[in-house]
Amino acid sequence: MGNHFRKPGDGQAAPKVEDPRLSVVSADDIVAPEDTGFEPVTDPFAYTPAPDVTAPVAPLDMADAVDDITMPSLDADMDPQVTQPGLLNIPSPTDPVAPSSAGAFMTSAGAVDPASTDVSEQKQVASLDAALQNPDFTSVFAPQVDSRKKMARDAGVEPVILMEHLTKIYAAQPNKPALDDVNIEIYPGEFVFLVGHSGSGKTTLLSTLMRDVKPTSGRVLVAGQDLMRIKNRKVPFLRRQIGAVFQDFKLLPNKTAYENVAFALECIGKPRGVIRSQVPEVLRLVGLADQMDSMPDQLSGGEQQRVAVARAMVNRPPLLICDEPTGNLDPAISLGIMKLLERINRTGTTVIVATHDRAMVDSMRRRVIALEAGHVIRDQERGGYGNYGA
Numbered sequence: 001m002g003n004h005f006r007k008p009g010d011g012q013a014a015p016k017v018e019d020p021r022l023s024v025v026s027a028d029d030i031v032a033p034e035d036t037g038f039e040p041v042t043d044p045f046a047y048t049p050a051p052d053v054t055a056p057v058a059p060l061d062m063a064d065a066v067d068d069i070t071m072p073s074l075d076a077d078m079d080p081q082v083t084q085p086g087l088l089n090i091p092s093p094t095d096p097v098a099p100s101s102a103g104a105f106m107t108s109a110g111a112v113d114p115a116s117t118d119v120s121e122q123k124q125v126a127s128l129d130a131a132l133q134n135p136d137f138t139s140v141f142a143p144q145v146d147s148r149k150k151m152a153r154d155a156g157v158e159p160v161i162l163m164e165h166l167t168k169i170y171a172a173q174p175n176k177p178a179l180d181d182v183n184i185e186i187y188p189g190e191f192v193f194l195v196g197h198s199g200s201g202k203t204t205l206l207s208t209l210m211r212d213v214k215p216t217s218g219r220v221l222v223a224g225q226d227l228m229r230i231k232n233r234k235v236p237f238l239r240r241q242i243g244a245v246f247q248d249f250k251l252l253p254n255k256t257a258y259e260n261v262a263f264a265l266e267c268i269g270k271p272r273g274v275i276r277s278q279v280p281e282v283l284r285l286v287g288l289a290d291q292m293d294s295m296p297d298q299l300s301g302g303e304q305q306r307v308a309v310a311r312a313m314v315n316r317p318p319l320l321i322c323d324e325p326t327g328n329l330d331p332a333i334s335l336g337i338m339k340l341l342e343r344i345n346r347t348g349t350t351v352i353v354a355t356h357d358r359a360m361v362d363s364m365r366r367r368v369i370a371l372e373a374g375h376v377i378r379d380q381e382r383g384g385y386g387n388y389g390a
Protein backbone atom coordinates (compact mmCIF):
# COMPACT_ATOMS: atom_id res chain seq x y z
CA MET A 1 0.00 0.00 0.00
CA GLY A 2 2.81 2.40 0.87
CA ASN A 3 2.52 6.12 1.14
CA HIS A 4 0.31 6.60 -1.83
CA PHE A 5 -1.56 9.48 -0.38
CA ARG A 6 -1.57 13.03 -1.39
CA LYS A 7 -2.09 15.55 1.30
CA PRO A 8 -5.54 17.06 0.92
CA GLY A 9 -5.43 19.88 -1.53
CA ASP A 10 -1.68 19.88 -1.99
CA GLY A 11 -2.01 19.59 -5.77
CA GLN A 12 0.72 17.03 -6.16
CA ALA A 13 0.51 14.49 -8.91
CA ALA A 14 -0.78 11.10 -7.80
CA PRO A 15 1.68 8.26 -7.29
CA LYS A 16 2.63 6.05 -10.16
CA VAL A 17 0.55 2.95 -10.74
CA GLU A 18 2.46 -0.19 -9.85
CA ASP A 19 0.60 -2.44 -12.22
CA PRO A 20 -0.52 -1.30 -15.67
CA ARG A 21 -3.44 -3.71 -15.53
CA LEU A 22 -5.13 -1.29 -13.23
CA SER A 23 -4.80 1.55 -15.65
CA VAL A 24 -8.54 2.01 -16.00
CA VAL A 25 -8.74 2.56 -12.30
CA SER A 26 -7.47 5.95 -13.06
CA ALA A 27 -3.95 6.74 -12.09
CA ASP A 28 -2.92 10.25 -12.90
CA ASP A 29 0.04 9.26 -14.97
CA ILE A 30 -1.79 7.11 -17.49
CA VAL A 31 -1.35 8.00 -21.12
CA ALA A 32 -3.94 6.71 -23.54
CA PRO A 33 -2.25 4.22 -25.89
CA GLU A 34 -2.83 6.38 -28.90
CA ASP A 35 -2.03 9.66 -27.23
CA THR A 36 1.22 11.41 -27.65
CA GLY A 37 2.65 14.36 -25.83
CA PHE A 38 1.20 13.76 -22.41
CA GLU A 39 1.50 16.99 -20.50
CA PRO A 40 3.00 16.38 -17.06
CA VAL A 41 1.36 19.24 -15.26
CA THR A 42 0.27 19.78 -11.72
CA ASP A 43 -2.97 17.94 -11.09
CA PRO A 44 -5.73 20.58 -11.06
CA PHE A 45 -8.06 18.14 -9.37
CA ALA A 46 -6.13 17.78 -6.17
CA TYR A 47 -8.08 15.72 -3.73
CA THR A 48 -10.21 17.56 -1.23
CA PRO A 49 -11.42 15.32 1.56
CA ALA A 50 -15.13 14.66 1.66
CA PRO A 51 -16.92 13.54 4.78
CA ASP A 52 -16.22 9.90 5.42
CA VAL A 53 -19.62 8.29 5.28
CA THR A 54 -20.22 4.62 5.60
CA ALA A 55 -23.50 3.28 4.35
CA PRO A 56 -25.66 1.25 6.68
CA VAL A 57 -26.20 -1.85 4.65
CA ALA A 58 -27.02 -5.39 5.47
CA PRO A 59 -24.17 -7.84 4.93
CA LEU A 60 -24.56 -10.49 2.27
CA ASP A 61 -23.69 -14.09 2.70
CA MET A 62 -23.60 -15.40 -0.82
CA ALA A 63 -23.67 -14.52 -4.47
CA ASP A 64 -27.27 -15.29 -5.09
CA ALA A 65 -28.26 -12.97 -2.29
CA VAL A 66 -27.47 -9.98 -4.46
CA ASP A 67 -31.16 -9.19 -4.66
CA ASP A 68 -30.92 -8.14 -1.05
CA ILE A 69 -28.23 -5.60 -1.65
CA THR A 70 -29.03 -2.19 -0.33
CA MET A 71 -27.10 0.40 -2.19
CA PRO A 72 -26.16 3.40 -0.16
CA SER A 73 -27.29 6.20 -2.37
CA LEU A 74 -30.99 5.48 -2.20
CA ASP A 75 -31.20 4.56 1.43
CA ALA A 76 -33.64 6.88 3.09
CA ASP A 77 -31.24 7.71 5.88
CA MET A 78 -28.29 8.41 3.65
CA ASP A 79 -27.30 11.72 2.28
CA PRO A 80 -27.08 11.26 -1.49
CA GLN A 81 -25.06 14.42 -1.80
CA VAL A 82 -22.22 12.71 -0.06
CA THR A 83 -22.61 9.07 -0.95
CA GLN A 84 -22.98 9.40 -4.70
CA PRO A 85 -21.05 12.49 -5.72
CA GLY A 86 -21.16 11.67 -9.41
CA LEU A 87 -24.91 11.95 -9.38
CA LEU A 88 -24.66 15.49 -8.22
CA ASN A 89 -24.20 16.44 -11.78
CA ILE A 90 -27.35 14.85 -13.11
CA PRO A 91 -29.76 17.72 -13.42
CA SER A 92 -33.23 17.38 -12.09
CA PRO A 93 -35.67 17.03 -14.95
CA THR A 94 -37.78 19.67 -13.34
CA ASP A 95 -34.96 22.16 -13.61
CA PRO A 96 -33.96 24.05 -16.72
CA VAL A 97 -30.66 22.56 -17.76
CA ALA A 98 -27.81 24.96 -17.48
CA PRO A 99 -25.37 24.47 -20.35
CA SER A 100 -22.59 23.89 -17.88
CA SER A 101 -24.34 21.17 -15.91
CA ALA A 102 -22.97 18.30 -17.94
CA GLY A 103 -19.49 19.71 -17.80
CA ALA A 104 -19.63 19.66 -14.04
CA PHE A 105 -19.13 15.89 -14.34
CA MET A 106 -15.58 16.65 -15.32
CA THR A 107 -14.83 19.28 -12.81
CA SER A 108 -16.04 17.93 -9.51
CA ALA A 109 -13.49 15.49 -8.16
CA GLY A 110 -15.72 14.78 -5.21
CA ALA A 111 -18.90 15.99 -3.68
CA VAL A 112 -19.90 19.57 -4.28
CA ASP A 113 -18.42 21.67 -1.55
CA PRO A 114 -21.29 22.44 0.79
CA ALA A 115 -19.56 25.67 1.71
CA SER A 116 -19.48 26.76 -1.89
CA THR A 117 -20.85 30.18 -2.60
CA ASP A 118 -21.49 29.23 -6.19
CA VAL A 119 -25.25 29.64 -6.52
CA SER A 120 -25.64 27.35 -9.52
CA GLU A 121 -23.70 24.62 -7.73
CA GLN A 122 -25.90 24.92 -4.68
CA LYS A 123 -28.93 24.86 -6.93
CA GLN A 124 -27.77 21.62 -8.50
CA VAL A 125 -27.34 20.08 -5.09
CA ALA A 126 -30.76 21.24 -3.98
CA SER A 127 -32.44 20.05 -7.17
CA LEU A 128 -30.80 16.66 -7.00
CA ASP A 129 -31.77 16.37 -3.39
CA ALA A 130 -35.36 17.07 -4.36
CA ALA A 131 -35.16 14.60 -7.24
CA LEU A 132 -33.85 11.85 -5.01
CA GLN A 133 -36.59 12.43 -2.48
CA ASN A 134 -39.19 12.39 -5.23
CA PRO A 135 -41.02 9.06 -5.42
CA ASP A 136 -41.05 9.46 -9.19
CA PHE A 137 -37.24 9.47 -9.30
CA THR A 138 -37.02 5.92 -10.54
CA SER A 139 -39.59 6.43 -13.22
CA VAL A 140 -37.86 9.57 -14.41
CA PHE A 141 -34.41 8.03 -14.70
CA ALA A 142 -35.38 4.48 -15.45
CA PRO A 143 -38.83 4.67 -17.01
CA GLN A 144 -40.52 1.34 -17.47
CA VAL A 145 -42.74 2.05 -20.42
CA ASP A 146 -42.16 5.24 -22.37
CA SER A 147 -39.17 6.00 -24.48
CA ARG A 148 -36.36 6.90 -22.15
CA LYS A 149 -34.86 9.14 -24.77
CA LYS A 150 -38.10 11.03 -25.23
CA MET A 151 -38.65 11.41 -21.50
CA ALA A 152 -35.12 12.62 -20.98
CA ARG A 153 -35.40 15.10 -23.83
CA ASP A 154 -38.76 16.33 -22.59
CA ALA A 155 -37.23 16.79 -19.15
CA GLY A 156 -34.27 18.67 -20.59
CA VAL A 157 -31.75 16.08 -19.46
CA GLU A 158 -28.55 15.93 -21.50
CA PRO A 159 -27.21 12.56 -22.64
CA VAL A 160 -24.36 11.27 -20.53
CA ILE A 161 -22.89 9.74 -23.69
CA LEU A 162 -23.25 11.19 -27.16
CA MET A 163 -21.62 9.70 -30.23
CA GLU A 164 -21.97 11.52 -33.53
CA HIS A 165 -20.70 10.05 -36.78
CA LEU A 166 -18.08 8.24 -34.79
CA THR A 167 -15.60 6.35 -36.94
CA LYS A 168 -12.52 4.40 -35.93
CA ILE A 169 -10.12 2.99 -38.48
CA TYR A 170 -7.16 1.12 -37.02
CA ALA A 171 -3.97 1.55 -39.02
CA ALA A 172 -3.64 -2.22 -39.31
CA GLN A 173 -7.01 -2.46 -41.07
CA PRO A 174 -7.37 0.68 -43.19
CA ASN A 175 -10.19 -0.73 -45.32
CA LYS A 176 -12.27 -2.12 -42.51
CA PRO A 177 -13.48 0.48 -40.00
CA ALA A 178 -13.93 -0.91 -36.50
CA LEU A 179 -16.59 1.77 -36.00
CA ASP A 180 -18.34 3.31 -38.97
CA ASP A 181 -20.50 6.41 -38.59
CA VAL A 182 -21.89 5.46 -35.19
CA ASN A 183 -24.57 7.69 -33.68
CA ILE A 184 -25.72 6.92 -30.13
CA GLU A 185 -27.27 8.81 -27.25
CA ILE A 186 -27.30 7.32 -23.76
CA TYR A 187 -29.02 9.11 -20.89
CA PRO A 188 -28.22 9.18 -17.18
CA GLY A 189 -29.51 6.12 -15.41
CA GLU A 190 -29.88 3.92 -18.48
CA PHE A 191 -28.88 0.27 -18.58
CA VAL A 192 -27.68 -0.60 -22.07
CA PHE A 193 -26.59 -3.88 -23.60
CA LEU A 194 -24.15 -3.75 -26.49
CA VAL A 195 -24.38 -6.86 -28.64
CA GLY A 196 -22.98 -8.10 -31.92
CA HIS A 197 -20.72 -10.68 -33.50
CA SER A 198 -17.13 -10.98 -32.43
CA GLY A 199 -15.23 -8.19 -34.16
CA SER A 200 -18.30 -6.00 -34.64
CA GLY A 201 -16.74 -3.14 -32.67
CA LYS A 202 -18.08 -3.43 -29.11
CA THR A 203 -14.75 -3.17 -27.31
CA THR A 204 -13.61 -0.38 -29.59
CA LEU A 205 -16.78 1.56 -28.80
CA LEU A 206 -16.33 1.14 -25.05
CA SER A 207 -12.65 2.06 -25.33
CA THR A 208 -13.49 5.37 -26.96
CA LEU A 209 -15.50 6.31 -23.85
CA MET A 210 -12.39 6.16 -21.68
CA ARG A 211 -10.25 7.52 -24.48
CA ASP A 212 -8.20 4.36 -24.54
CA VAL A 213 -8.91 4.59 -28.25
CA LYS A 214 -9.06 7.88 -30.08
CA PRO A 215 -11.61 7.94 -32.90
CA THR A 216 -10.51 8.68 -36.44
CA SER A 217 -13.41 11.09 -36.96
CA GLY A 218 -16.72 12.16 -35.50
CA ARG A 219 -17.50 13.18 -31.96
CA VAL A 220 -17.80 11.40 -28.66
CA LEU A 221 -19.04 13.34 -25.66
CA VAL A 222 -19.14 12.00 -22.12
CA ALA A 223 -21.23 14.23 -19.89
CA GLY A 224 -20.80 17.09 -22.30
CA GLN A 225 -17.03 16.75 -22.58
CA ASP A 226 -15.80 16.29 -26.12
CA LEU A 227 -13.23 13.51 -25.80
CA MET A 228 -11.68 14.45 -29.13
CA ARG A 229 -10.82 17.82 -27.68
CA ILE A 230 -10.17 17.45 -23.97
CA LYS A 231 -6.63 17.98 -22.86
CA ASN A 232 -4.54 14.92 -22.10
CA ARG A 233 -4.16 16.05 -18.52
CA LYS A 234 -7.93 15.75 -18.07
CA VAL A 235 -8.10 12.17 -19.32
CA PRO A 236 -7.13 10.60 -15.97
CA PHE A 237 -9.88 12.57 -14.30
CA LEU A 238 -12.38 11.37 -16.89
CA ARG A 239 -11.35 7.79 -16.15
CA ARG A 240 -11.85 8.27 -12.44
CA GLN A 241 -15.50 8.77 -13.12
CA ILE A 242 -15.92 5.64 -15.19
CA GLY A 243 -15.90 2.29 -13.44
CA ALA A 244 -14.75 -0.57 -15.64
CA VAL A 245 -15.30 -4.31 -15.39
CA PHE A 246 -13.74 -6.83 -17.77
CA GLN A 247 -14.21 -10.46 -18.71
CA ASP A 248 -10.88 -11.50 -17.19
CA PHE A 249 -11.41 -9.58 -13.93
CA LYS A 250 -7.96 -7.94 -14.08
CA LEU A 251 -7.31 -8.37 -10.36
CA LEU A 252 -3.81 -8.03 -9.03
CA PRO A 253 -2.85 -11.62 -8.24
CA ASN A 254 -0.55 -10.79 -5.34
CA LYS A 255 -3.10 -8.69 -3.45
CA THR A 256 -6.09 -9.77 -1.39
CA ALA A 257 -9.65 -8.86 -2.30
CA TYR A 258 -9.43 -5.99 0.18
CA GLU A 259 -6.12 -4.76 -1.20
CA ASN A 260 -7.34 -4.93 -4.79
CA VAL A 261 -10.24 -2.63 -3.98
CA ALA A 262 -8.17 -0.42 -1.69
CA PHE A 263 -5.59 0.03 -4.42
CA ALA A 264 -8.16 1.74 -6.63
CA LEU A 265 -8.70 4.34 -3.92
CA GLU A 266 -5.01 4.69 -3.12
CA CYS A 267 -4.36 5.51 -6.77
CA ILE A 268 -6.62 8.52 -6.56
CA GLY A 269 -5.19 9.67 -3.27
CA LYS A 270 -8.03 8.83 -0.91
CA PRO A 271 -7.05 9.16 2.75
CA ARG A 272 -6.37 6.04 4.74
CA GLY A 273 -9.48 6.51 6.90
CA VAL A 274 -11.78 6.66 3.88
CA ILE A 275 -10.19 3.52 2.48
CA ARG A 276 -10.58 1.69 5.77
CA SER A 277 -14.29 2.45 5.91
CA GLN A 278 -15.27 2.24 2.23
CA VAL A 279 -13.47 -0.92 1.18
CA PRO A 280 -15.11 -3.28 3.69
CA GLU A 281 -18.40 -1.60 2.96
CA VAL A 282 -18.30 -2.15 -0.77
CA LEU A 283 -17.05 -5.72 -0.37
CA ARG A 284 -19.96 -6.33 1.94
CA LEU A 285 -22.28 -4.91 -0.72
CA VAL A 286 -21.12 -7.51 -3.21
CA GLY A 287 -21.42 -10.30 -0.67
CA LEU A 288 -17.74 -10.83 0.10
CA ALA A 289 -17.59 -9.74 3.73
CA ASP A 290 -16.02 -13.06 4.70
CA GLN A 291 -13.49 -13.20 1.90
CA MET A 292 -11.79 -9.83 2.12
CA ASP A 293 -8.48 -11.41 2.98
CA SER A 294 -8.61 -14.04 0.26
CA MET A 295 -6.16 -13.92 -2.61
CA PRO A 296 -7.71 -14.00 -6.10
CA ASP A 297 -6.63 -17.59 -6.67
CA GLN A 298 -8.55 -18.58 -3.55
CA LEU A 299 -11.77 -17.14 -5.00
CA SER A 300 -14.13 -18.60 -7.59
CA GLY A 301 -14.57 -16.83 -10.91
CA GLY A 302 -17.83 -15.28 -9.77
CA GLU A 303 -16.24 -14.07 -6.54
CA GLN A 304 -13.31 -12.59 -8.42
CA GLN A 305 -15.71 -10.76 -10.68
CA ARG A 306 -17.53 -9.42 -7.64
CA VAL A 307 -14.22 -8.08 -6.35
CA ALA A 308 -13.77 -6.43 -9.76
CA VAL A 309 -17.26 -4.92 -9.55
CA ALA A 310 -16.51 -3.71 -6.02
CA ARG A 311 -13.31 -2.11 -7.26
CA ALA A 312 -15.16 -0.45 -10.15
CA MET A 313 -17.86 1.00 -7.90
CA VAL A 314 -15.89 1.87 -4.78
CA ASN A 315 -15.33 5.38 -6.03
CA ARG A 316 -19.03 5.59 -6.92
CA PRO A 317 -18.59 6.52 -10.56
CA PRO A 318 -21.66 7.80 -12.39
CA LEU A 319 -20.83 5.57 -15.36
CA LEU A 320 -20.03 1.85 -15.27
CA ILE A 321 -18.67 0.14 -18.38
CA CYS A 322 -18.58 -3.65 -18.50
CA ASP A 323 -16.92 -5.58 -21.31
CA GLU A 324 -18.12 -9.19 -21.26
CA PRO A 325 -18.43 -9.21 -17.46
CA THR A 326 -19.93 -12.70 -17.41
CA GLY A 327 -17.91 -14.16 -20.28
CA ASN A 328 -15.94 -16.49 -18.01
CA LEU A 329 -18.75 -17.42 -15.65
CA ASP A 330 -21.37 -20.13 -15.65
CA PRO A 331 -25.03 -19.11 -16.05
CA ALA A 332 -26.03 -19.12 -12.38
CA ILE A 333 -23.05 -17.00 -11.36
CA SER A 334 -23.58 -14.73 -14.36
CA LEU A 335 -27.09 -14.05 -13.16
CA GLY A 336 -25.75 -12.93 -9.79
CA ILE A 337 -23.28 -10.54 -11.42
CA MET A 338 -25.94 -9.15 -13.72
CA LYS A 339 -28.34 -8.62 -10.82
CA LEU A 340 -25.59 -6.79 -9.04
CA LEU A 341 -25.06 -4.52 -12.05
CA GLU A 342 -28.79 -3.97 -12.26
CA ARG A 343 -28.91 -3.03 -8.59
CA ILE A 344 -26.08 -0.57 -9.09
CA ASN A 345 -27.98 0.85 -12.05
CA ARG A 346 -31.06 1.36 -9.90
CA THR A 347 -29.10 3.80 -7.77
CA GLY A 348 -28.79 6.06 -10.82
CA THR A 349 -25.49 4.83 -12.23
CA THR A 350 -25.50 4.54 -16.01
CA VAL A 351 -24.43 1.01 -16.95
CA ILE A 352 -23.26 -0.23 -20.35
CA VAL A 353 -22.61 -3.93 -20.80
CA ALA A 354 -21.05 -5.48 -23.91
CA THR A 355 -22.04 -9.12 -23.95
CA HIS A 356 -22.56 -12.32 -25.91
CA ASP A 357 -24.88 -13.63 -23.21
CA ARG A 358 -28.04 -14.19 -25.17
CA ALA A 359 -30.10 -15.60 -22.28
CA MET A 360 -29.23 -12.66 -20.06
CA VAL A 361 -30.14 -10.02 -22.65
CA ASP A 362 -33.34 -11.82 -23.53
CA SER A 363 -34.41 -12.13 -19.91
CA MET A 364 -33.58 -8.60 -18.80
CA ARG A 365 -35.28 -6.75 -21.65
CA ARG A 366 -33.26 -3.58 -21.40
CA ARG A 367 -32.13 -1.22 -24.12
CA VAL A 368 -30.12 -3.12 -26.72
CA ILE A 369 -27.72 -1.58 -29.20
CA ALA A 370 -26.53 -4.04 -31.83
CA LEU A 371 -23.37 -3.54 -33.85
CA GLU A 372 -22.43 -5.23 -37.09
CA ALA A 373 -19.13 -4.49 -38.82
CA GLY A 374 -18.84 -1.21 -36.96
CA HIS A 375 -22.38 -0.04 -37.74
CA VAL A 376 -25.29 0.31 -35.34
CA ILE A 377 -27.87 -1.95 -36.92
CA ARG A 378 -30.41 -1.89 -34.07
CA ASP A 379 -31.14 0.36 -31.10
CA GLN A 380 -34.12 -0.97 -29.22
CA GLU A 381 -35.68 0.37 -26.06
CA ARG A 382 -36.46 -3.02 -24.54
CA GLY A 383 -34.86 -5.53 -26.82
CA GLY A 384 -33.65 -9.08 -26.96
CA TYR A 385 -30.28 -10.37 -28.06
CA GLY A 386 -31.27 -10.92 -31.66
CA ASN A 387 -29.98 -13.22 -34.32
CA TYR A 388 -26.25 -13.31 -33.72
CA GLY A 389 -23.68 -16.00 -33.47
CA ALA A 390 -21.38 -16.30 -30.51
Ligand SMILES: Nc1ncnc2c1ncn2[C@@H]1O[C@H](COP(=O)(O)OP(=O)(O)OP(=O)(O)O)[C@@H](O)[C@H]1O
Residues within 6 Å of the ligand: 170, 171, 172, 173, 176, 177, 178, 196, 197, 198, 199, 200, 201, 202, 203, 204, 205
Ligand atom coordinates in the same frame (compact mmCIF):
# COMPACT_ATOMS: atom_id res chain seq x y z
N1 LIG B 1 -5.69 -2.55 -31.72
C1 LIG B 1 -6.24 -2.93 -32.86
N2 LIG B 1 -5.55 -2.84 -34.02
C2 LIG B 1 -6.10 -3.19 -35.18
N3 LIG B 1 -7.36 -3.67 -35.32
C3 LIG B 1 -8.08 -3.79 -34.21
C4 LIG B 1 -7.58 -3.43 -32.93
N4 LIG B 1 -8.53 -3.66 -32.00
C5 LIG B 1 -9.60 -4.14 -32.68
N5 LIG B 1 -9.33 -4.23 -34.00
C6 LIG B 1 -10.26 -4.65 -35.05
O1 LIG B 1 -11.41 -3.85 -34.96
C7 LIG B 1 -12.58 -4.62 -35.20
C8 LIG B 1 -13.49 -4.50 -33.98
O2 LIG B 1 -12.86 -5.15 -32.87
P1 LIG B 1 -13.47 -5.12 -31.41
O3 LIG B 1 -12.50 -5.76 -30.51
O4 LIG B 1 -13.89 -3.74 -31.10
O5 LIG B 1 -14.76 -6.05 -31.61
P2 LIG B 1 -15.69 -6.74 -30.53
O6 LIG B 1 -17.08 -6.63 -31.03
O7 LIG B 1 -15.40 -6.19 -29.19
O8 LIG B 1 -15.21 -8.25 -30.58
P3 LIG B 1 -15.30 -9.37 -29.44
O9 LIG B 1 -16.76 -9.65 -29.22
O10 LIG B 1 -14.59 -10.54 -30.05
O11 LIG B 1 -14.60 -8.84 -28.24
C9 LIG B 1 -12.11 -6.03 -35.48
O12 LIG B 1 -12.02 -6.18 -36.88
C10 LIG B 1 -10.73 -6.08 -34.86
O13 LIG B 1 -9.90 -6.99 -35.56
